[in-house]
Amino acid sequence: MNIKEKFGFKVKELREQKEYSIEYLANISNVDRNYISDIEKGQRNVSIEIIEKIITALDTDFGAFFNDNNFKK
Amino acid sequence: MNIKEKFGFKVKELREQKEYSIEYLANISNVDRNYISDIEKGQRNVSIEIIEKIITALDTDFGAFFNDNNFKK
Numbered sequence: 001m002n003i004k005e006k007f008g009f010k011v012k013e014l015r016e017q018k019e020y021s022i023e024y025l026a027n028i029s030n031v032d033r034n035y036i037s038d039i040e041k042g043q044r045n046v047s048i049e050i051i052e053k054i055i056t057a058l059d060t061d062f063g064a065f066f067n068d069n070n071f072k073k
Numbered sequence: 074m075n076i077k078e079k080f081g082f083k084v085k086e087l088r089e090q091k092e093y094s095i096e097y098l099a100n101i102s103n104v105d106r107n108y109i110s111d112i113e114k115g116q117r118n119v120s121i122e123i124i125e126k127i128i129t130a131l132d133t134d135f136g137a138f139f140n141d142n143n144f145k146k
Contacts, residue, residue: 045121045122047121048076048119049077051076062139063140066136066138066139066140067136067139067140071134072135072137073133
């Protein structure tokens with residue numbers, strides 16, 4: 001998986017753990033619903049500001065979010 | 074500090090720890106020298122692919138890079 005896919009995979013994983021719909025995550029993160037859908041498919045080269053919005057909406061932080069074997073060397 | 078500034082601050086910190094010049098980091102990360110300079114000033118809403126290039130060039134990974142109080146809730 002490339003970094004976009006890894007990020008999207010993790011967003012989807014956390015969203016589903018919290019039982020949020022894409023619509024709900026879109027609302028609370030203030031990120032467009034279709035954009036989130038693309039992100040989860042690994043199709044978006046997201047900016048750090050969008051990353052922050054999504055991570056915050058998922059009630060986590062950069063440290064915890066990226067503390068995952070997928071993001072380790 | 075906003076997220077762009079936090080990211081730039083950390084890049085600069087790690088670059089200086091490794092005693093890399095901006096030119097050297099630009100070469101090994103394949104990211105434009107002026108862009109890195111702007112990033113370190115917190116002026117760039119960097120993409121995740123650029124983040125990956127810089128983090129890899131600094132010989133770290135997402136988990137370690139963001140495992141920093143600056144990036145915690």
